[in-house]
Amino acid sequence: MVALVQASTALPxxxxxxxxxxxxxNFxxxxxxxxxxxxxxAVSVSLSAFAYFGLITPWLLLTxxxxxxxxxxxxxxxxxxxxxxMVPRDDLPGAVALNSMGFNITRSVGPAIGGAIVAFAGAAAAFAVNTLSYLPLILALFRxxxxxxxxxxxxxxxxxxxxAGLRYVAMSxxxxxxxxxxxxxxxxxxxxLALLPLVARDLVGGGPLVYGVLLGAFGIGAIGGALLSARLREFMSSEAIVKSAFIGFALSAILTAVSTNTWLTSAALLVSGACWVLALSLFNVTVQLSTPRWVVGRALSLYQTTTFGGIAGGSWIWGQAAAENGAEMALLASSVVMLIGGAIGLRYALPEFKTLNLxxxxxxxxxxxxxDLKPRSGPIVIMIDYIIKEEDMNEFLQVMATRRRIRxxxxxxxxxxxxDLENPEVWTESYxxxxxxxxxxxxxxxxxxxxIVGTRIRALHKGDAEPRVHRMIERQTTLPHDIAAHKMPIDMS
Known part of the structure; x- marks a missing residue:
């Protein structure tokens, strides 16, 4: 049930x-x-009401x-x-890191505040305060x-x-x-994060207070990671930072698994939090800087879908592993997967995005x-003619492979x-x-x-004029009244 709480948040x-x-x-x-x-x-108001009247059950809470x-x-x-x-392209990495820092400040401070409210006024009061927290943000969005x-x-x-979003990501x-x-x-x-309550209870031997300390350590580490992000980008590549985050998180997970001391575990979680923000904020920035603005929401949503899909699936997997083999073995197994993730960078390294102008x-x-075409008229067929010399053919084919992906x-x-079979120097691109x-x-x-690709293609084109573009619309060869005539019954009398 502990892991299901996190999974129920990540699954949607x-x-x-x-x-x-x-x-x-689009909106x-x-x-x-x-x-x-x-x-x-509205959901938080309902949750507060159910808690106030004592109607909350574990499954209703998950709902x-x-x-x-x-x-x-x-x-x-x-x-x-x-x-x-809101920010220029050059400032985007810092803005994303700042956004992550704000999120993790609330992650570390929120549980402490919530725990204090529960201790003094009960769970219903904590849910009510959470409900009120939405109002300033809604007001800010209105203004x-x-x-x-x-x-x-x-x-x-x-x-x-x-x-279109799926296609763009698949071809990028x-x-x-x-x-x-x-x-x-x-x-x-x-x-x-999914097993942190079990770490606090079973490995460290503490209660809610210890859990709050451990979660706070993770949040403080995340803040530190956000503050370090800009400095690290000055002398490390994106791949080097991410690879270090994978390795650092794996080592801290191992230390968390074997530690029975609250402060040693807290130190490990400081590293985990820093690596968490360094990796996820850099993933976020790389997606945004590798995507034009017309599709950035969809690209980010796919990134978040896979990331939180991994979190949701991992929460369930490691929860099951902990139930059968204990939290220690589950954390050690996750660290092995994390090290494999770092090694994957040897083949699938993150791109550097500083020179990409989107x-x-x-x-x-x-x-x-x-x-007289209407916006919905179609299908439209485009054909572009190029004149390419024999000696330029291989380079032309290489450039056109990139053109195909872009199209x-x-x-x-x-x-x-x-x-063209009769004039081999004539090539036609169609789509x-x-x-x-x-x-x-x-x-x-x-x-x-x-x-840049278009410039290279035009440089290879040896015609006297620009490549000729044919814009055509497909039409059926059978007229509507002919179709109707074919469907009419034949009089055999």
Missing amino acids: IMLFSLVSGALAD NRRRVMLVAQSFML FTFMLGCGTALNNPSWQASVGD WQPKYDTNPLPRETMGRAIS PNIAKVIFRSFVFGLSASAV DPLNLFSEPLLAL IRDGAGHWALMR HTPTWVEYVRHNQRRTKADA
Whole structure:
């Protein structure tokens, strides 16, 4: 049951974050956060009422915890993406670390305050105070009036927005590496927090007060990690910091497993907390700096889904392991997984993001068309002709492999590269979009980093003019009245 409490918080984030990410990218993020915070306020009011009347049971508490997790799942992508909206790109790592520090201050101070309230006034009073804590944030969101860039295109449907986010991450190797590493970290690191009550009771031999001390040590370590983050980035690469966090967390988990002294365990948890924030904040920053703003909410939601999925799964796995073999063996096993996660960096190292410019290119303008197309008209077929000399063919194919990934990542389908059999120097790139508005959206997603690929392709093109672009719309060859005629019954009389 101890591990289920943490799992019930993390599970909604794993299940619903992708939808929340699509909402964060397609709706006003401030309003999404207001809805999420108001929902959590309503759940907290209900929890306080049930506690006041003595109706709380363990499973009902898990239900309320799950509902609060749903509110967190709705809130998190908009919250995290808003950090990048408020600060310049160069300041984003520090802003994310500061956000993590604030979260971990509440993590360390909150239980102490909650425990004091429970001791003096009971659990219902503690839940009531927690309910009141939502009001200042809701008020701040009401007063905050951010300026968002307006997009004249119609909003994406939810299904298409989710598929666009999945496609973008799948076709972005840098983000995929981060997501995989964050899953492994969450899976293994969850053991310490999930089993901390058992550590306090069984390994250290303490009670609620000792648990509060240990949790506070973890929170203080997390604050220290956030403060160290900027200094470490000055002389260490992203991969070196993350690898150190994996190793440091593993060693501290081992020490936590074998220690029977409160202060020694607290020292180990200081290291665990620091490594926790160093790894997760750097994962977060890497995702944000590897993603353009139009899809950052969905990318962050996928990152959070895998991270909290690892935490939820790990909480259950290590809880079961502790039930069968004790908390000590469960922590030792988790440390082995953590060390494996550090070794994975030898093959899937985190990218360095300082030189990546993902600002929108903003060079596309809709062409003048002879046909009167509607936004939903389609499917649209694009064909681009290039003249490539034989000696440049290998380089051209390499560059076009990158172009293919970018096209598909930004929403194109049925991408193909064809060579003219009668004139081998003529190459044609083709791709489809479902509608005209999706073609426009596809081109608006192009970034300044993507423009480098286009520049290389144009340099290889040897035609007298720019590569020729054909924009076409697919049409059926059978007219509607012909279809109806084929379906009419034949009179055999």
